[in-house]
Amino acid sequence: MQNSKQQAITQHTSKPGVILAVLAAAGITSSLTQTLVIPLVGELPKLFAADPSVTAWAVTITLLTGAVGMPILGKLADTYGKRRMLLIALLPLIVGSVICATAPNITMMILGRGLQGIATGMVPLGISLLHDVLPPKRVGTAIALMSSSMGIGGALGLPASAAVIQYVSWRGLFWIDFAIAGIIFVLIFVLIPKPHHTPIYAPFDxxxxxxxxxxxxxxxxxxxxxxxxxxxxxxxxxxxxxxxxxxxxxxxxxxxxxxxxVDLRITRRRNVLVTNIASIFIGFAMYAQSLLLPQLMELPTSTGYGLGQTMLQMGLWMAPSGFAMMAVSSLGAKLTARRGAKTTLICGALVMAVGYGCASLLMHSLIGLMISSCIGSMGTGLAFGAMPTLIMNGVPPTEKASSNSFNTVMRSIGTSVSSAVIAAILAGTSITVRGSSIPTLTGFRTGLLAGCLMAIIAAVIALLISAKSQRNAR
Structure with missing residues (x-):
C-alpha cells in the first residue's frame, strides 16, 4: 500500500527521469566537493603560512566527518524521511563552502571542509530514496547511475578545480561549490516528491x-x-x-x-554481512587507482617512467574514466535484472582487476593509462551499482537508508586503508633525488598489483553471497 502511494505521488509531481537527474546531480556535487581541494593541497601551506602537516587536514577532515555523519544521517532518514535529510545534509555543505571561500586562516578552512564532508551522506540517501519513489522497473538503472555519480564527480573535479585555480582563484572554487549546492537544494525541494512517510517516534540513539x-x-x-x-x-x-x-x-x-x-541483528545477516566485507576490498581497489595513476602521469619524464603532465593535463586524461563509469550503469542494471546483483558485483570486481593488469603493462603510455583507468572505473561502476541493491534487498524498508549508509562507511574504511597502504608502498620503494623523495617504477607496479589483488579478493568474497539475493526484489 505504501509503495503504491509513493508511486502515485511520483507520477503526479515529477517524472522519474527528472528525479534521477536531480539526485544524480546531488551525488556528483557531493563527490566533486571531496576532490576539489586536491589541486590546492600543495599551495595551502603558502596561502595560510601553515605547516603541511596541518594543512593536510583540509583533506583528512572530510573523510572523517563523512564517515561519522553517514550512519547518523541514514538513521535519521529512516525515521524522519529521506528527502528531508537530503535537504538537511546540503545545509552544512552550503555553510562550509562559504566558510572556505572566506577563510582567513587554516583553522577556518579546516572547519569549513569538515562541514562539507558531512554531505558525503547524500549519495546513500539518494540511492535509498530512489528505491522508494521510482517505479520498480526504473529502480535498478537509477541506482546504478546514482552510484556512478561518485566516480563522475571525482573525475570531473580534478580538471575543473585545476582550471578554476589557474584562471580564476582558489576562493572561486568554493564560491562555485556554494552556488551549485544552493541550486541542488532548490531542485530537490521543488522537484523531488515527498514520499508517504510516517515518522517513527522512537528515541534517537x-x-x-x-x-x-x-x-x-x-x-x-x-x-x-x-x-x-x-x-x-x-x-x-x-x-x-x-x-x-x-x-x-x-x-x-x-x-x-x-x-x-545500526541494527546489528540485520547487518549480521549473511548477505548483508558478506556485502559489507566485500565493500571494504572494493573501496581499497577503487581508491588505489585514483592514487597511483595521477602520480604516474605527473612525475617528470626525467625519471624514465613519469609522463610529465601538469595537474590540469592529468585531470583531462583521467576525466574519461568518470564517463565510462556512468556509461556502464545501464549495462550493470540489465545484468542485475537477468543474473542478479551478486553476479554484477563479481563481474565488477573482476573488471577492476583487469584494469589494474592493463595499467601495469601500459605504464609508459598516456593513452594506455587512460584506457586502463576507464576499464577500472567500469568495474567500479558495476560493483557500486550492485552493492546498494544487495543491501536493500536484504533489509526491511525501515532500515534501508541506515543500512545503505553503513555500507558506504565500509567502503570509506577500504579507501582509508588503501591510502595508507599505497602511501607505505610508494614510500618504502622511493629513492632520493636532489633532496626529494621520488617513488620508483617498482613501487607503482607493486601498488597496481595490490589493487588487482584486492579486487580479486572482493570477487571471491562475493561468491559467498547466497542465491536468494539474486532476486532483484523491490
Whole structure:
C-alpha cells in the first residue's frame, strides 16, 4: 500500500527521469566537493603560512566527518524521511563552502571542509530514496547511475578545480561549490516528491552515535596518520586500541537498544554481512587507482617512467574514466535484472582487476593509462551499482537508508586503508633525488598489483553471497 502511494505521488509531481537527474546531480556535487581541494593541497601551506602537516587536514577532515555523519544521517532518514535529510545534509555543505571561500586562516578552512564532508551522506540517501519513489522497473538503472555519480564527480573535479585555480582563484572554487549546492537544494525541494512517510517516534540513539563516531574517528585517524606519526608510535597504537574498545562497547550497547543507530541483528545477516566485507576490498581497489595513476602521469619524464603532465593535463586524461563509469550503469542494471546483483558485483570486481593488469603493462603510455583507468572505473561502476541493491534487498524498508549508509562507511574504511597502504608502498620503494623523495617504477607496479589483488579478493568474497539475493526484489 505504501509503495503504491509513493508511486502515485511520483507520477503526479515529477517524472522519474527528472528525479534521477536531480539526485544524480546531488551525488556528483557531493563527490566533486571531496576532490576539489586536491589541486590546492600543495599551495595551502603558502596561502595560510601553515605547516603541511596541518594543512593536510583540509583533506583528512572530510573523510572523517563523512564517515561519522553517514550512519547518523541514514538513521535519521529512516525515521524522519529521506528527502528531508537530503535537504538537511546540503545545509552544512552550503555553510562550509562559504566558510572556505572566506577563510582567513587554516583553522577556518579546516572547519569549513569538515562541514562539507558531512554531505558525503547524500549519495546513500539518494540511492535509498530512489528505491522508494521510482517505479520498480526504473529502480535498478537509477541506482546504478546514482552510484556512478561518485566516480563522475571525482573525475570531473580534478580538471575543473585545476582550471578554476589557474584562471580564476582558489576562493572561486568554493564560491562555485556554494552556488551549485544552493541550486541542488532548490531542485530537490521543488522537484523531488515527498514520499508517504510516517515518522517513527522512537528515541534517537545518541550514545550509539557517539560510540560509532568515536570508533570510526580512532580507526580512520590511525590509518590516515600511521605513516606520518609512525605505525609503532604510542599515538597510533592508542588510536587502534581505542577503536577496538569503543567498537566492542558500541556493539554491546546497540544489541540492547530498542532503536539502535545500526541494527546489528540485520547487518549480521549473511548477505548483508558478506556485502559489507566485500565493500571494504572494493573501496581499497577503487581508491588505489585514483592514487597511483595521477602520480604516474605527473612525475617528470626525467625519471624514465613519469609522463610529465601538469595537474590540469592529468585531470583531462583521467576525466574519461568518470564517463565510462556512468556509461556502464545501464549495462550493470540489465545484468542485475537477468543474473542478479551478486553476479554484477563479481563481474565488477573482476573488471577492476583487469584494469589494474592493463595499467601495469601500459605504464609508459598516456593513452594506455587512460584506457586502463576507464576499464577500472567500469568495474567500479558495476560493483557500486550492485552493492546498494544487495543491501536493500536484504533489509526491511525501515532500515534501508541506515543500512545503505553503513555500507558506504565500509567502503570509506577500504579507501582509508588503501591510502595508507599505497602511501607505505610508494614510500618504502622511493629513492632520493636532489633532496626529494621520488617513488620508483617498482613501487607503482607493486601498488597496481595490490589493487588487482584486492579486487580479486572482493570477487571471491562475493561468491559467498547466497542465491536468494539474486532476486532483484523491490
Amino acid at each position: 545518541f550514545l550509539g552515535a557517539i560510540g560509532l563516531g568515536g570508533a570510526l574517528l580512532c580507526l580512520l585517524l590511525g590509518i590516515i596518520k600511521g605513516s606520518s606519526w609512525g605505525w609503532s608510535s604510542a599515538g597510533i597504537i592508542g588510536l587502534f586500541v581505542g577503536a577496538v574498545v569503543l567498537t566492542l562497547l558500541w556493539g554491546w550497547w546497540e544489541l540492547r537498544h530498542t532503536n539502535p543507530l
